[in-house]
Each structure stands twice: as structure tokens, then as C-alpha cells.
Amino acid sequence: MPFPVSQARIEEAEAQLGRRLPDAQRQRLLRANGGEVEAVDEDWTLYPVWDPTDRKTMGRTANHIVRENEAWRRDWPDMLPGGFLAIGDNGEGDLLVIGPDRDDILLWNHETRELTPVTVNWADRQ
Numbered sequence: 001m002p003f004p005v006s007q008a009r010i011e012e013a014e015a016q017l018g019r020r021l022p023d024a025q026r027q028r029l030l031r032a033n034g035g036e037v038e039a040v041d042e043d044w045t046l047y048p049v050w051d052p053t054d055r056k057t058m059g060r061t062a063n064h065i066v067r068e069n070e071a072w073r074r075d076w077p078d079m080l081p082g083g084f085l086a087i088g089d090n091g092e093g094d095l096l097v098i099g100p101d102r103d104d105i106l107l108w109n110h111e112t113r114e115l116t117p118v119t120v121n122w123a124d125r126q
Contacts, residue, residue: 003060005033005051013049016066017085022103025087028122033061037088037096038121040107044096046088080108081115096120 010029014020021029025046028037034048047065051057069085080086083100086108093110096118106115 003033003035003057004031005029005049005061009033009049009051013064013066017069019085019100021087022098022105024120024122032124034063035124037123039096039105039118042090044088044090044120046096047086079110079113084108084115 007030010021010026020026028046029049033051034046036043037046038044045063047063047068048061050064050066051061065085065087072080072086080095080097081099084097084106086095086097087105088096095108095110097106097108097115098104099106105118105120107118108115
């Protein structure tokens with residue numbers, strides 16, 4: 001069951017992140033805030049934007065994109081390339097990221113620390 005988020009909540013997150021999110025990701029968040037997407041034949045958990053509307057949405061968005069990126073920078077400061085933002089993970093340490101001045105999605109491999117362009121299927125996953 002998808003849980004959409006408002007444009008205003010996305011803009012709040014973008015202000016905190018210091019950049020606009022890619023259009024495809026924004027459209028996905030408006031339709032279903034978080035959830036799973038597919039890339040490189042794997043399921044990835046997409047970070048939602050914080051939604052303090054009520055207790056239910058706060059619980060569903062506790063792992064929001066601003067919080068996750070703050071944690072990455074604080075706990076593993078040398079892991080992500082400078083200026084890159086994590087937008088999702090595969091639960092095994094790899095991340096989907098966006099660069100500071102680009103909207104294409106890249107897979108960041110935590111073992112090799114290499115970035116590889118990927119195509120994301122933004123459709124809602126069941």
C-alpha cells in the first residue's frame with residue numbers, strides 16, 4: 001500500500017539536503033514515499049522524506065533521507081564521495097546515490113567504493 005507525501009515535505013527535505021532531488025525520484029515520493037525500487041536486478045529500499053503528520057507516518061519515515069545521509073557522514077565520513085547523497089540501499093552496504101551536480105543515479109559499491117551508473121525502475125513494488 002503506497003503512502004504518498006506532499007510537495008512541501010519534499011521541498012523541506014531538499015532544503016535540508018542542499019539540492020533538488022531528481023524529477024523521477026520526486027514523482028515516486030509524491031506517489032509512494034519510500035518503499036522499494038528495482039535497479040541492477042535487485043530490490044533497493046528508497047529513503048523516504050520525513051513526514052510528521054501523525055504517529056503512523058512518523059514511524060514509516062523514521063529512516064528519512066536527511067537522517068540517513070547525516071548518519072553516513074557522521075558514522076562513516078570517508079565512505080561516500082564528497083557531495084554525494086544516498087537515496088536508498090540494498091541492505092548489504094551498497095547504496096543508490098546522486099552526485100552533487102547531476103541527476104543520474106549511481107550504484108556505490110561499499111567494498112570497492114566504485115560508482116556505476118544504473119537505471120532505476122521507479123514503479124511501485126508490491
